[in-house]
């Protein structure tokens with residue numbers, strides 16, 4: 001019988017943004033598919049909470065602020081060879097054009113774009129990605145297709161990341177390393193709570209009504225990410241899966 005291509009037994013993955021929301025759920029689902037995870041984000045206590053929610057295994061926690069070059073380098077140094085990585089680090093700063101500050105620009109682009117770019121860049125340079133057995137998944141956002149008022153910084157940074165991921169897919173294909181994006185609509189996480197605060201509950205309700213299948217659950221992103229990390233998607237690269245609830 002053919003081995004189950006969804007099984008992640010014997011494989012090791014890095015998950016960023018692992019202390020919360022989508023990143024946390026990705027860690028949980030990888031562990032349930034028998035994979036080993038290296039969890040990273042800034043908050044060690046919340047990383048530990050994620051580990052508690054996972055199936056037991058040889059998982060490790062490496063706290064790092066990925067907007068710091070030094071901490072990113074330190075993280076990469078500690079990593080073993082990887083079968084893949086899910087990049088879920090992100091923040092959401094809502095500001096109508098005309099009210100964008102340099103500080104907000106720097107924060108958004110450093111966290112939502114530069115952090116994942118520089119980390120993946122180092123993973124390549126330090127030869128941490130296993131040839132012919134590696135998959136990278138970037139969490140973008142449906143907002144690059146359906147932008148929203150006040151989303152200039154967030155949408156632009158995600159669009160930059162999508163462009164970067166496509167180039168990476170082309171550059172790494174000959175090494176048998178796949179690169180894909182997923183683009184979720186609104187999912188019930190801490191980030192959505194913050195968006196509800198920035199706008200109003202009513203705006204979020206309107207968005208919910210637009211999504212045919214309502215607001216997403218973290219699993220609605222975590223499961224497709226696990227598919228991309230697994231051999232079940234071994235012929236899929238340079239794509240961007242919309243997870244929009246219709």
Ligand SMILES: NC(=O)c1ccc[n+]([C@@H]2O[C@H](COP(=O)([O-])OP(=O)(O)OC[C@H]3O[C@@H](n4cnc5c(N)ncnc54)[C@H](OP(=O)(O)O)[C@@H]3O)[C@@H](O)[C@H]2O)c1
Pocket residue numbers: 016017018019020021022023040041042043044046064065066067087088089090091111139140141142183184185186187188189190191192
């Ligand atoms: N939720 C949604 O509706 C939705 C929709 C589309 C796309 N997304 C995208 O999905 C990703 C995850 O979102 P989420 O909803 O899970 O948000 P979340 O619950 O707020 O999680 C964000 C994660 O990013 C980490 N992070 C933030 N700044 C960091 C930094 N400087 N260095 C290292 N880690 C940092 C946070 O950990 P620490 O605070 O511990 O560092 C946290 O683990 C984001 O890229 C977001 O843009 C979310």
